[in-house]
Amino acid sequence: MRNFIYTVLLFSMLVSCTGALTYQNKQPVLIPAGQFFFGSEDGQENESPAVPCSVNEFKLAATEVSNQLFEFFVNKTGYVTDAEKNGGFVYEDGEWNLIENANWRTPEGKPVDPEQWLVLPVVQISYNDALAYCTWADCRLPTEIEWEYAAKLGKSDSTQMNITTADATHPRPVDILSFEANELGIHHQSGNVWELCADVYNSEIHYKRALMSTTEPFDAYKGRSYDPDKMDATDTLRVIKGGSFLCQAGHCAGYRPEARQSVEQSAAYFHIGFRVVKDKK
DSSP states (O other): OHHHHHHHHHHHHHHOTTGGGOBTTBOOEEEOOEEEEESOSSSOGGGOSOEEEEEOOEEEOSSOOBHHHHHHHHHHHOOOOHHHHHOEEEEETTEEEEETTOSSSSTTSSOOOHHHHHTSBOOSOOHHHHHHHHHHHTOBOOOHHHHHHHHHHHTOOGGGOBOOOTTOSSOOOOOTTSSOOOTTSOSSSSBSSEEEEEEEOBTTHHHHHHTOOOSSOOOOOOSOOBOTTOTTOOSOEEEEESOOTTOOTTTTOTTSTTOOEEEETTOOBTTEEOOOEEEOO
């Protein structure tokens, strides 16, 4: 069965330069160029002020990168992830704990069902790991502004989000196609797993962008990383967007398009994955 999956995946990558963005014939979605307000005046402090921004058109993967796709990359390259070397963080009893054998193959440090695991979003992935995948696959991570622009155009509602609800007893990531796509045809841009962006995280980025007088689209922010809640961080902080299966109304609400958090670029967590972008040529 697994050899058959590899054969199908290899064929799709040979016939299409967008193979790394494609899962079960879900082609990447062309996001049109446009303008929008980055951030919000009504959200968290790190989401304001709202800044008018322009965005060039780009192709965004319709799904998060799956274990199937990431396994193909690893088998072709022999890549070893940060979590395989240093362990990954798992949420247990209300707190995050570093588990030595938690990595993308065993996200909670326990054996997995191979068939179910293949179609889940790959997690326990650091920014470094996602960048390695993108370099190999000739794609890239979205900038924070691109990610938020697409999310606001897509207008995901609660029926399209894998988030924690009142009756949830054991929230977990789900199949990357299991919830209905949003208005753009994108699955799980809100909820399921947080998604890594190309930007260095700075809690004051909206003020910094507001001071830059330009009509051109912004590149990913590459300046100083700063999060007042992580002053003891020893590594560069990166932006994550979209929330996860652990988010819920009145608590995290990270599934809102404007919401943003930070993660150290070498750290891997059970609720963080990624999706990729291909520039339109």
